[in-house]
Amino acid sequence: MYDHILLASDGTEASTNAESHAISLAAEHGAALHVLYVVDEDVYTAYSGDEYVDESEGPEHGLEETGQETLARIQADAEASGVDATTTLKHGRPAESVIETADEADVDLLVLGTKRRPAEYRSLLGSITDKVLRLSERPAVVVKTEVEE
Template sequence: MYQDILFPTDGSDGAEYALDHAIDLAGRYDATLHVLHVVADVWYPTGEPEGVDFDYTAVEQHLQDRGDRVVAAAADRAREAGVDCETEVTVGRTPHSAIADATEADVDLVVMATHGRRGLGRLLMGSVTEKVLRLSTVPVLAVRMPEE
């Protein structure tokens, strides 16, 4: 049923919890797990403020290095469970559009965390998962971390 499963991750506790589901499904269906981390564009939206000397390149490199560590750790867990895994860190994209675009590339399922925002926070912030649910051309399994 599933040959390629996309697991977008931000390295959060919720994503770690969702990874268990992604690994389980990939193992059951002998599917390849594609682990994706997106580093959003770090440029200041209106240009650099006057008088501010800020090294955007260093920030972007730090975020990319963190993304490399996040996908490597997820891939290690998948491989320990006997699941084939591929990793990618994408830089300079909005997370929801990068994830939605990845579903166009022969992915059968997306497994991702939802952070469970409610009320005003959800209204103002939106949700990457919610946007992916609207944009994806394949099924999306949104995994919510249990309440503690």
């Protein structure tokens, strides 16, 4: 049923259950797993970074490091489960990058994580997962992670 699955992870606890679910689905279906981490350009371009002397010390570098660590961890978990995983780190806007990557890889399923957030947060900032679901025409699974407050 699924030959190519795309897992979009931001490396936070909101993605925890989605990561293990995507690996399990890929193993069960013998599917290739594509794993995406997006370095959100809105985050690092909104910050002046005046106190940083060297570009490699700025927020963009920190997000790239987090992305590389996240992708390496997920790839190791996938390999331990016998799943072939391809990792990609992109710079851009997360929702648009997820849809673009899904189209490039022609995936059969998107796997996205989410966690409960206060209504005020959602009304002001929205959710990347919500935006992907609105914009994509591909089948998607949203996996919730309950976070202790």
